[in-house]
Every structure is written in structure tokens, then in C-alpha cells.
Amino acid sequence: MIVLSGETKFLNPFILASGPPTRTGDMIARAFKLGWAGAVTKTISLNYKQMIDVSPRIAEINGGFQNIELVSPRPPEDWADDIKRLKAEYSDNTVIASITAEADKFADWHKLTLMMQQAGADVLELNFSCPHGLPEMGMGATCSDSPQIAADIVEEIKKVSMIPVWAKLSPNVPNISLLADICAKSGADGITAINTVKGFAGIDIETGMPKINVAGSSAYGGISGGLIKPVAMKAVSEIASSVNIAVSAAGGIRNWRDAVEFIMLGASTVQICTEVMLNGYEIITELNNGLYEYFKRHNINSMEEIKGKSLKYIKSHSELDNDRVSYAVIDENKCVNCGKCYKACEDSGYQAIIQNYAAMPVIAKEKCTGCGLCKIVCPLNCIELTLNKVTISELQR
Numbered sequence: 001m002i003v004l005s006g007e008t009k010f011l012n013p014f015i016l017a018s019g020p021p022t023r024t025g026d027m028i029a030r031a032f033k034l035g036w037a038g039a040v041t042k043t044i045s046l047n048y049k050q051m052i053d054v055s056p057r058i059a060e061i062n063g064g065f066q067n068i069e070l071v072s073p074r075p076p077e078d079w080a081d082d083i084k085r086l087k088a089e090y091s092d093n094t095v096i097a098s099i100t101a102e103a104d105k106f107a108d109w110h111k112l113t114l115m116m117q118q119a120g121a122d123v124l125e126l127n128f129s130c131p132h133g134l135p136e137m138g139m140g141a142t143c144s145d146s147p148q149i150a151a152d153i154v155e156e157i158k159k160v161s162m163i164p165v166w167a168k169l170s171p172n173v174p175n176i177s178l179l180a181d182i183c184a185k186s187g188a189d190g191i192t193a194i195n196t197v198k199g200f201a202g203i204d205i206e207t208g209m210p211k212i213n214v215a216g217s218s219a220y221g222g223i224s225g226g227l228i229k230p231v232a233m234k235a236v237s238e239i240a241s242s243v244n245i246a247v248s249a250a251g252g253i254r255n256w257r258d259a260v261e262f263i264m265l266g267a268s269t270v271q272i273c274t275e276v277m278l279n280g281y282e283i284i285t286e287l288n289n290g291l292y293e294y295f296k297r298h299n300i301n302s303m304e305e306i307k308g309k310s311l312k313y314i315k316s317h318s319e320l321d322n323d324r325v326s327y328a329v330i331d332e333n334k335c336v337n338c339g340k341c342y343k344a345c346e347d348s349g350y351q352a353i354i355q356n357y358a359a360m361p362v363i364a365k366e367k368c369t370g371c372g373l374c375k376i377v378c379p380l381n382c383i384e385l386t387l388n389k390v391t392i393s394e395l396q397r
């Protein structure tokens, strides 16, 4: 399945995001062999000697992570050799070089750009978004502290870059679509969204120590994995609605279904880090097969047919139809009268469920406002919101 992302061709939409799975060219080569279409290198910088990682630097949170890992400690020259070798062996795969530098050191940005494009990278990804460690050195998320800083860097890089330039943005900014729009206007060819969400994994309550305990101290870090998918979906859909350049989605993609959601919200490729860290490169087989079967089932011939398909359903709240009320209906054949819906409606709803200990709970239609909480708490899936909606005016008549 060939995918076009702007002017860049991918063998399929699945890309390894910048991170531990892309620490070296040899690792990326193994992933390409298994079927990954592209890989974003671990972020490369001229300040690599400053990138001394602490231990530990990752904590697990409900299937996701907080990490405080820095960018690549490898010299850019080593990365250039790796990219050259990768492109010689895997010319059909897409190598994306992730770079960062101090926000105002344009000479460094230029140098990295030239090195990576001469090595044969297909795309440059500008890391404007690492939320921990790097900002203290004036790099990473510092570059999106103000849209003007990001715009200036993109403009500078476009003066020397012959390959497409993607800006990787942070969700930890007031307005990510404005930032994307300004990057696009400054010449960016694509946007990657999102990097990690700034957060804190928590405290071990037996000791009072942070879950990432670096010799008795900790730091805020980046949250990744399924936990951040809703944040990423909002960012990707907002960006895809406001710019006309390629969007590469990252943030909580665990399977091909998540990928389809992001594509329907306007992404042309999807990047994955945490799921690979948890389950290895082999997940690509299931990702590719699942997507292929889904396309076959729905008679879809190209990604373009579904790209951005769902954007039209996202509106401002004031545009939603608030003159219609649906109400809950209980399937009496499934209900075991456990009382969960009653408790939810009594304590957090509209007291619209009448508990009937002898038989089934009963919905008081005139009180139900269709909030849907009873449906959510029902362990047996036996509550639906009726499709026979009535308008408020009808109810009032």
C-alpha cells in the first residue's frame, strides 16, 4: 500500500517515531526488514556530549510511560554514516532525520540540515517539542515557546534544505494549530503531532518517593502511550483542519484501528514509539495485515479515500443540536437488576431511574436528559439511548 505524504512516498503508513526504537541505524534496519515503511531517528544534535541520561528514566503508568530521556548521545557524524548505509540497503524505505539545536543558533540548524540531507535522509523532522531536559538547554520545546521562534527556525532551514521539512510540535502549548499554521506559512512541508504530554508519573505512597527516583530526586517528564491518544487526536484533527500540508500523527497509537482513526482525522502517516517499546518491532505484521483487511472489507482502494473523512463531524459546541433529547432504554432480556445504573443516576444524574427490586429498573422518560452515564456504568451493555429522539419543544407541548 503506497502512501503519499506531501511529496514523500511511504510503503505503508507506519513509521517508527523518534525514540528508543530508533537509537541506531542497525536497529532501524531490523525494523525495515520486518515491514516498517519509515523511521524517525532518535533526535540528533551537535550538543550530543551534553546528553547524559539519568537512571532510571522511564516509569510505567497504565500502559503508557513517563520518560525523562534526553535526545541521542551519538555524534551527528555517526548518524550520517548510519543514514547513508540505511539508504544504500533500504532505498524504498523512508528515513527521517530528527534534529534539534538551541533555538537561536541558526548555524547549528543549518549544519545539521546539510549533514543529514547529504547523508541521504528523505525528510528532516525538527524536534520543537521534547518537554524535559532539552528546554533547560534552550532546545526541544523551547523552539515552540512562541510561534515566532518556530517560524524563524523553519524559515532558516528552508533556505538550505532540499528535502521536505516536518516540524514536530508539542501539545504543551496554548494553541497547537496556530503553531502548525505558522510553521506551514514559514515553509514547513509537514507537521508531526504530538510529542509527549508534560506530566508526572506519581509517588510511591509507601516511601513518599517519586516513581522515577533518580538517587532521591525526580523531574517532570513526557507522558506517552494510550493515555495521551485523546490529546493527540484533538491536536491532529485541529491541525489537519487548519493547514494544507502533510500531517504525521503520533501519540498513543497501539494498533491498526488507532491508525485508521488518526487517518480519518487527517493524518497521512502514523508514528509509534511506546507500543513498540512494549511489544517490539514485530507488531508491524499485525498493523499492516489489519489495515489491509480493513481496506478490503470496506472496499477502500487508497488512503486518500478515508483521509480526513471524519473532520466534518467536529464542530464548535454551539453548532450542536441541543433541541433534541434521547432517553435511556433498558433491554429487559439482558438486565440482571444489579442496581449500578440506578446508583449512577441517583448520585450523578437526574434521578430518572426508578429502582424496582422485584423486577427491572424503570426509566422515567420525563426526567431522563440522555446524558448516557447509565449506559457507561452498565456492566452488561444492556442500556441504549433511544434513537427515537424527541425535540424539547415536543416534550414541552
Ligand SMILES: Cc1cc2nc3c(=O)[nH]c(=O)nc-3n(C[C@H](O)[C@H](O)[C@H](O)COP(=O)(O)O)c2cc1C
Binding pocket: 017, 018, 019, 020, 042, 043, 058, 065, 067, 069, 070, 071, 072, 098, 127, 130, 168, 194, 195, 196, 223, 224, 225, 226, 228, 250, 251, 252, 253, 271, 272, 273, 274, 275
Ligand atoms: C523514552 C522515549 C524517548 C523519546 N525520545 C524522543 C526523541 O529523542 N525525539 C523525539 O522527537 N521524540 C521522542 N519521544 C517521543 C515519541 O517520538 C512520541 O512522539 C511520543 O512518545 C508519543 O508517541 P507514543 O504514544 O507512540 O509513544 C520519545 C518518547 C519516549 C517514550
